[in-house]
Amino acid sequence: MLLHQPDVLQGALELLDEDGLDGLTMRRLGARLNVRGGALYRHFPSKEALLDAMAEQLLEGVADADRPHDPWPERLRFLGRHLRQKLLTRRDAARVVAGTYTSGPNTQAVGRLAFQILSDAGFKPSQAGALHFAMFHFVLGHVIEEQAAAALGPEHDWAARIMKDPGYRGDLYQETLLELAKASQEERFEYGMKVFIDGARAQVGDL
Amino acid sequence: MLLHQPDVLQGALELLDEDGLDGLTMRRLGARLNVRGGALYRHFPSKEALLDAMAEQLLEGVADADRPHDPWPERLRFLGRHLRQKLLTRRDAARVVAGTYTSGPNTQAVGRLAFQILSDAGFKPSQAGALHFAMFHFVLGHVIEEQAAAALGPEHDWAARIMKDPGYRGDLYQETLLELAKASQEERFEYGMKVFIDGARAQVGDL
DNA sequence: ACCTGAACACCGTTCAAGT
DNA sequence: ACCTGAACACCGTTCAAGT
Numbered sequence: 001m002l003l004h005q006p007d008v009l010q011g012a013l014e015l016l017d018e019d020g021l022d023g024l025t026m027r028r029l030g031a032r033l034n035v036r037g038g039a040l041y042r043h044f045p046s047k048e049a050l051l052d053a054m055a056e057q058l059l060e061g062v063a064d065a066d067r068p069h070d071p072w073p074e075r076l077r078f079l080g081r082h083l084r085q086k087l088l089t090r091r092d093a094a095r096v097v098a099g100t101y102t103s104g105p106n107t108q109a110v111g112r113l114a115f116q117i118l119s120d121a122g123f124k125p126s127q128a129g130a131l132h133f134a135m136f137h138f139v140l141g142h143v144i145e146e147q148a149a150a151a152l153g154p155e156h157d158w159a160a161r162i163m164k165d166p167g168y169r170g171d172l173y174q175e176t177l178l179e180l181a182k183a184s185q186e187e188r189f190e191y192g193m194k195v196f197i198d199g200a201r202a203q204v205g206d207l
Numbered sequence: 208m209l210l211h212q213p214d215v216l217q218g219a220l221e222l223l224d225e226d227g228l229d230g231l232t233m234r235r236l237g238a239r240l241n242v243r244g245g246a247l248y249r250h251f252p253s254k255e256a257l258l259d260a261m262a263e264q265l266l267e268g269v270a271d272a273d274r275p276h277d278p279w280p281e282r283l284r285f286l287g288r289h290l291r292q293k294l295l296t297r298r299d300a301a302r303v304v305a306g307t308y309t310s311g312p313n314t315q316a317v318g319r320l321a322f323q324i325l326s327d328a329g330f331k332p333s334q335a336g337a338l339h340f341a342m343f344h345f346v347l348g349h350v351i352e353e354q355a356a357a358a359l360g361p362e363h364d365w366a367a368r369i370m371k372d373p374g375y376r377g378d379l380y381q382e383t384l385l386e387l388a389k390a391s392q393e394e395r396f397e398y399g400m401k402v403f404i405d406g407a408r409a410q411v412g413d414l
Numbered sequence: 415a416c417c418t419g420a421a422c423a424c425c426g427t428t429c430a431a432g433t
Numbered sequence: 434a435c436c437t438g439a440a441c442a443c444c445g446t447t448c449a450a451g452t
Contacts, residue, residue, distance in 0.1 A: 002434085002435065002436090003435080003436090025424085025425065025426085026425085026426060026427085027424085027425075027426085035435090035436070035437090036436070036437060036438080037425095037426080037427090038426095038427070038428075038429085038436080038437080038438085038439095039435070039436050039437075041426095041427070041428080042434075042435055042436080043435095046426080046427080047426065047427090098348075101355070108380075111380070111384075112380050115380050115383070116380075119379075125379060125382070125383040125386070126383065126386060126387060126390065126395075127398065128383070129383045129384060129386075129387045129395075130387065130395045130398045130399055131398075131399070131402060133348075133349070133352070133387075133395075133399075134345055134348075134349075134399040134402065134403070136348070137344055137345050137347075137348025137349060137352075138341055138344050138345055138348070140344075140348065141305075141340075141341075141343070141344025141345070141347065141348055142340070142341075142344060145340070145344075148308070172326075172332060173315075173318070173319050173322050173323075175332070176322070176332040176333065176335070176336045177318075177336060179332070179333065179336075180333060180336045180337065180340075183333065188333075188336075188337045188340075191334065191337045191338075192337055192338070192340075192341040194406075194410075195338060195341065195403065195406035195407055195409075195410060196341070196402065196403065196406055197406070198405075198406040198409040198410065199401075199402035199403055199404070199405040199406025199407070199409065200402055200406070201409075202402075202405040202406065202408075202409055202414055203401075203402060203405065207409055207414060209415085209416065209417090210416080210417090232443085232444065232445085233444085233445060233446085234443085234444075234445085242416095242417070242418090243417070243418060243419080244444095244445080244446090245417080245418080245419085245420095245445095245446070245447075245448085246416070246417050246418075248445095248446070248447080249415075249416055249417080250416095253445080253446080254445065254446090
């Protein structure tokens with residue numbers, strides 16, 4: 001049976017989920033699709049183009065959750081949450097999206113929505129632009145870290161090693177990092193979003 | 208003349224500057240040091256270990272600029288600025304630091320300082336931890352983007368391509384992204400820092 | 415102790431030739 | 434039009450053998 005672009009994209013996303021970004025090679029993707037690696041170049045001109053298409057797919061629907069009549073801080077919080085949730089559905093998704101510089105429709109829709117929300121809030125275009133970038137840096141950075149920690153797995157026993165370190169006892173910084181790794185990542189995410197949004201509200205005199 | 212660890216590290220940083228992270232391979236680094244690639248494994252157990260050492264070196268001195276008697280928002284802004292400046296001194300430095308999970312002395316000192324400043328401001332450990340991560344995500348994301356744009360170079364003529372797009376005229380979002388790319392990155396960085404810091408101040412009742 | 419030479423097990427990508 | 438087979442120009446890493 002012949003392969004088509006959507007099959008390759010679908011297979012790539014499945015392989016990403018199973019083996020992670022480092023395990024995603026053209027040869028292995030070919031094998032999964034019963035084809036040699038070189039054959040994939042009939043469907044995508046390069047691995048980079050495939051990764052761009054994957055990033056696009058990973059952002060599908062993220063911009064659809066807006067409630068335009070809610071207050072802007074809620075809309076922004078919602079968008080951030082939705083983006084994080086979507087990225088968490090697929091292994092290494094945040095790294096794929098961060099490592100790509102596409103302007104496909106989904107990518108644009110997400111950026112546009114953040115920009116729109118901030119414009120509605122009263123920010124000047126240059127400010128809305130700066131802030132929408134800052135927000136994506138926060139979300140992507142946060143989820144990259146979450147997914148990197150998940151990949152190490154609980155067996156890495158990072159905690160136990162730190163505990164044994166003689167310098168650990170009474171080191172509030174190390175202790176806190178340890179607690180943070182074990183605590184709810186969602187809670188930490190929400191706190192970051194709140195600080196960001198409160199900072200934005202302060203600019204606009206809404207705080 | 209025999210090679211030692213510091214020579215390899217120094218050579219790696221120079222090669223990074225000249226050829227970027229993608230151009231940094233063990234074989235090419237060996238060639239630059241008049242040695243075969245395999246010989247480097249006498250000095251670093253893996254490329255990853257070398258990259259960790261590079262990240263450490265890239266953060267040297269960043270935590271030394273603190274003025275403990277200044278108000279905490281100024282201290283935080285200073286640290287963020289200093290980190291950005293340091294990362295900008297070497298090509299792809301932000302990608303190297305972001306892609307690495309060391310806890311060498313310099314890396315720790317930077318994290319510890321941010322944590323200390325936030326603790327002094329009155330944040331609980333878990334909050335200070337969450338915020339210091341958020342701040343690094345912002346700074347690293349910002350500088351990665353700056354350095355990626357710099358690598359494309361002005362000849363990429365991204366601007367001209369967008370201008371030709373029939374959908375461009377009157378598209379405030381695209382227009383703004385374009386302006387943002389041409390505008391002062393420092394200004395955009397400062398604005399992001401201000402929003403973040405004002406958000407933090409709001410949590411602590413200082414706003 | 416450090417380096418060479420050579421290999422192992424891979425990469426992304428290209429392209430004539432087959433169907 | 435799509436795929437195979439085979440190659441090209443690389444990777445990171447290992448290791449016996451040399452000095």
